[in-house]
Amino acid sequence: MINDRPTQLRVNLDALLNNYNKLNELNNNKIGLAIVKADSYGLGAKVIANHLYQNGVRHFATATLEEALELKEVIQDSMVLVLGVTNPKNIKYAIENNISLTCPSITWLRECLSELETLDKKLKIHVKIDTGMGRIGTSDVEELKSIDRLLDSEKIDFEGIFSHYSNADGTDDIYDDYQTENFEEKIKIFTRKPKYIHIENSAGTVKYSNRDDCYNMTRIGIALYGCYPSENIEKLDKVRLEPVATLLSKVTHVKKFSQGEKLGYGVSYEAKQDEYIATVPIGYADGLLRRAQGFKIKVGTEDCEIVGRVCMDQLMVRCNENVKVGDTVLFYGEHNGQRVSIDDFASYQDTISYEIFCCISKRVLRIYYKNKMEL
Ligand SMILES: *Cc1c(COP(=O)(O)O)cnc(C)c1O
Numbered sequence: 001m002i003n004d005r006p007t008q009l010r011v012n013l014d015a016l017l018n019n020y021n022k023l024n025e026l027n028n029n030k031i032g033l034a035i036v037k038a039d040s041y042g043l044g045a046k047v048i049a050n051h052l053y054q055n056g057v058r059h060f061a062t063a064t065l066e067e068a069l070e071l072k073e074v075i076q077d078s079m080v081l082v083l084g085v086t087n088p089k090n091i092k093y094a095i096e097n098n099i100s101l102t103c104p105s106i107t108w109l110r111e112c113l114s115e116l117e118t119l120d121k122k123l124k125i126h127v128k129i130d131t132g133m134g135r136i137g138t139s140d141v142e143e144l145k146s147i148d149r150l151l152d153s154e155k156i157d158f159e160g161i162f163s164h165y166s167n168a169d170g171t172d173d174i175y176d177d178y179q180t181e182n183f184e185e186k187i188k189i190f191t192r193k194p195k196y197i198h199i200e201n202s203a204g205t206v207k208y209s210n211r212d213d214c215y216n217m218t219r220i221g222i223a224l225y226g227c228y229p230s231e232n233i234e235k236l237d238k239v240r241l242e243p244v245a246t247l248l249s250k251v252t253h254v255k256k257f258s259q260g261e262k263l264g265y266g267v268s269y270e271a272k273q274d275e276y277i278a279t280v281p282i283g284y285a286d287g288l289l290r291r292a293q294g295f296k297i298k299v300g301t302e303d304c305e306i307v308g309r310v311c312m313d314q315l316m317v318r319c320n321e322n323v324k325v326g327d328t329v330l331f332y333g334e335h336n337g338q339r340v341s342i343d344d345f346a347s348y349q350d351t352i353s354y355e356i357f358c359c360i361s362k363r364v365l366r367i368y369y370k371n372k373m374e375l
Contacts (some may be wrong), residue, residue: 003238003283003365006248006249006250006281006366007204007248007249007250007280007282007286007364007365008247008248008249008250008365008366008367009043009245009246009247009329009360009364009365009366009367010245010246010247010248010335010366010367010369011044011047011245011366011367011368011369012045012047012242012243012244012245012246012369012370013048013051013368013369014241014370014371015226015242015243015244016048016051016052016224016225016226016244016263017051017052017055017137017279019218019223019224019225019226019241019242019244020032020034020052020057020224021239022239022240023202023205023206023218023220023223023224023239023351026205026238027200027205027209027218027237028210030216030217030218031059031196031216031217031218031324032057032059032063032205032217032218032372033060033079033081033198033217033218033219033220034049034057034059034060034061034073034084034220034224035060035061035201035219035220035221035224036048036049036060036061036062036067037061037062037063037064037067037083038063038067039067041221041222041225041357041358042224042357042358042359043081043225043244043245043357043366044366044368045062045070045071046070046071046073046074047161047368048123049071049075050074050363051233051368052210053074053075053078054318056164056222057073057078057261058077058078058079058082058219059078059079059081060075060078060079061080061081061082061083061219062080062081062083062095063082063083063084064080064082064084064086064100065082065086065087065090065093065094065099065101066375067082067098068080068081068082068094068097068099069093069099070285072097072098072099078157078271079100079159080098080099080100080101081100081101081102081126081160082094082099082101082102082139083104084136084169085104085108085136086102086182087158088108088111088112088115089115090117091112091115091119091123092119094113094123094124094362095119095121095122095123096121096336098124099124100124100125100126100159100160101123101124101125101126102125102126102128102136102162102280103125103126103127103128103147104128104135104137104138104180105136105137105138105143106143106146106147106150109125109146109147109150109156110150110174112125112154113150113153113155116153116156117157119155119312122154122155122156122157122217123155123156123157124157124159125156125158125159125160126159126160126161126162126194126196127144127147127151127158127161127162127190127194128162128163128164129144129161129162129163129182129183129186129187130163131163131164131178131179131180131182131183131199132166132178132179132242133163133164133166133173133179134217135164135167136165136300137163137164138173139182139186140149140170141186144189144190145189146187147188148189148191148192148287150366151190151192151359154168154204155268158192158194159194159195159196160194160195160196160197160198160217161187161190161194161196161197162184162196162199162217163179163182163183163199164199164201165179165188165199165200165201165203165375166179168200168201168203168207168229169203169229169230169232169233170230170232171232174347176207176208180198180199180213182297183199184214187214196217197214197215197216197217198215198216198217198218199215200215200219200221200291201218201219201220201221201229202219202220202221202222202223202224202228202229202317203229203230203233204218205218205219205220205223206223206228206229206233206236206238206239207233209238211336213252217328222353223239223241224244224357225244225245225353226241226242226243226244226245227241227342227343227353227354228241228260228343230352231343235302235312237240243333243334243339244340245332245333245357246330246332246333246334246335247282247330247331247332247333247360247364248328248329248330248331248333249280249281249282249328249331250280250325250326250327250328250329251278251280251299251319251323251324251325251326251327251329252280252281252314252325253278253279254276254277254278254279254319254323254324254325255276255277256274256276256277257271257273257274257276257277258271258274259272259273259274263277263308263316264307264308264311264316265282265308265309265311266309268293268307268308268309269307269308271362275315275318275319276318276319276320276321276323277307277313277316277318277319278299278304278314278316278317278319278323278327278329279316280314280315280316280317281313281314281316282313282314282315282331282364283310283311283313283315284310284311284312284364285312285313285361286313286360286361286364287359287360287361287364288310288315289310289349290309290310291348291349291350291351292306292310292345292348292349293306293307293308293309293310294306294307294348295345295348295349297317297327297329297330297331297340298328298330298338298340299317299319299323299327299329299330300322300323300327300328301338302319302320302322302323304317304318304319304323305317305318314343317329319354322343327375331345332345332356342356
């Protein structure tokens with residue numbers, strides 16, 4: 001395959017590993033569960049997990065069984081936990097591939113036990129307690145007691161128990177404290193202790209790094225990819241994350257506009273004076289959303305506004321007279337000493353870095369590099 005189009009998402013694997021290690025140091029060496037769901041937030045789970053694996057990481061989590069199975073092609077002797085709900089009919093795939101599943105309810109566990117009757121291996125599970133997120137897991141005491149009784153089964157390997165903060169990136173700890181207390185109460189219901197107990201996401205990992213608690217694992221997602229879960233977490237100034245992802249393209253066309261000339265679908269922009277307009281081959285089919293219209297990106301070393309509506313495959317930017325075909329365009333990240341903050345890019349579009357990453361479509365080439373060397 002040739003790579004004709006210059007649009008690419010560059011992923012710095014060294015920065016990613018440094019972030020992982022920094023967070024692990026910060027959390028007193030609790031086990032850092034590397035969250036590589038949704039294809040590592042769109043950055044490419046296979047390459048990223050393999051790189052972490054080569055550097056000693058042995059604990060990973062995905063959102064789905066499909067993602068976990070794909071990961072198992074590149075990493076073997078590691079824990080891979082599926083964070084979402086898996087259909088009990090498919091647990092044999094989890095068992096055959098040594099994948100750990102989330103137990104969201106007693107009903108789910110019962111269905112698994114009936115599937116397990118015809119299977120002769122153990123199913124590894126992490127019981128999910130809902131402490132206030134309201135998504136999956138249960139908070140019902142009777143249900144938790146019933147789950148605990150079923151964990152007696154020799155077909156079940158009770159590997160973990162976990163919950164999820166819903167507001168750890170917020171400005172205060174009130175709801176976190178409520179969830180923490182709730183979690184610790186619920187853990188007491190269980191008559192045995194699993195290997196792993198975890199509740200912290202990236203925000204919690206940073207925020208509660210000095211807490212004396214009973215948890216021995218933290219789940220590191222967005223921070224691995226070089227972004228703070230929120231400004232509040234960044235302001236704590238506990239860890240300096242290194243940017244991992246950079247979205248780049250190049251100018252493919254330039255033209256001079258006279259005052260009053262118009263461009264874009266819906267005649268969405270009119271030149272205010274004589275202007276130079278550059279066209280860049282990226283659009284909403286690449287995950288560069290229409291909401292980005294008006295944001296200033298870097299063309300070479302200049303800040304240039306995206307003008308007119310973002311098209312499916314291309315967009316236009318207003319530049320100065322020096323712009324030429326082949327000039328580098330930086331949407332976010334760092335390149336050649338230039339920098340555009342992904343958080344600024346995301347907040348301009350009323351969203352968060354997580355969504356910006358996940359939107360980048362398959363059409364955009366991912367380039368991985370280490371120590372400035374391309375792989
Ligand atoms: C996605 C996810 C995480 C990671 O969250 P970050 O904010 O990216 O660190 C952790 N735990 C669960 C259950 C998740 O779904």
